[in-house]
Amino acid sequence: MAYQVPRMDELQSRAWLALVWSAELLPAALDAQLQSDSGMTHFEFMVLSTLQQAEKSSLRTKDLAVAVNATMPRLSRVVGKLAERGLLERAGGAADARVVNVRLTKAGRRELVRAVPAHIHLVKELVIDRLSAAELHALVEILEPLVGRLDPQSRVGFAAAQRAAP
Template sequence: MAYQVPRMDELQSRAWLALVWTAELLPAALDAQLQADSDMTHFEFMVLSTLQQAKGAALRSTDLAAAVNSTMPRLSRVIGKLAERGLVERRGTEGDARVKIVHLTTAGRRELVRAVPRHIARVKELVIDRLTSDELEGVTAALEPLVERLDPQQRVGFGERAASG
């Protein structure tokens, strides 16, 4: 018999463990593919993708950290590495040099465009193509309310964000 989470019935336990293990295993699989094919981590891909989707391909570092669900120290380290590779630029704002705006460079956009086809193919291989349309609808219906509950301020994702300052 499979492990059952205490204080949950069998269905609750199976659902919870499937969600937890997906959340643990999927990022590692995506990271491995991106590192092998594009020499970037999944987190770096998310940072570049978020910047590409932002108005003007730029965000304040604090807004970028929220959008990718990161701490500022982690984001700062990654932005530093991406800047060394010429994929992003950090700029101060007029009037307040402490506020940093992170801009996606032309080289960063180019690297992202190169990475997307293989990355999406891997996402489809691992997840999308394994589910029927009805199952995809079910996953969406189940997970979107959880995301709303976990992020009521709608900080993460690709909302309309402008680099202010």
């Protein structure tokens, strides 16, 4: 007999555990592929991707942290590593020395472009190609409202990055 979450019926338990384990296992699989093929973590990939989508490929660190759903200490460590590798640059804000802007470099854009094909191939292999068009529509209809509930101000993601001013 499969584990059943207390205070949930069988269907609720199966749905909840499938969601939780997907959320746990998918990032690990994406990390492994990106580390192997591109020498970066999935989080680093998301930082670079978010900067690429931002106006002028630049964001204030606090806006970048929000867009990638990271704490400032975590983002600061990753930005430092990516800057050491020449994939992004940090610069002080013109009007306020406390503001730090992060900008994607040409090398960062190049590494991101190189990483995308294998990453998308894995995403398709693990998720997209396993579902029919109807299941993909259902997944969107199921998950978008959950994301909206968890992020009612639409603070995370590419749209948030594009709205943020450098």
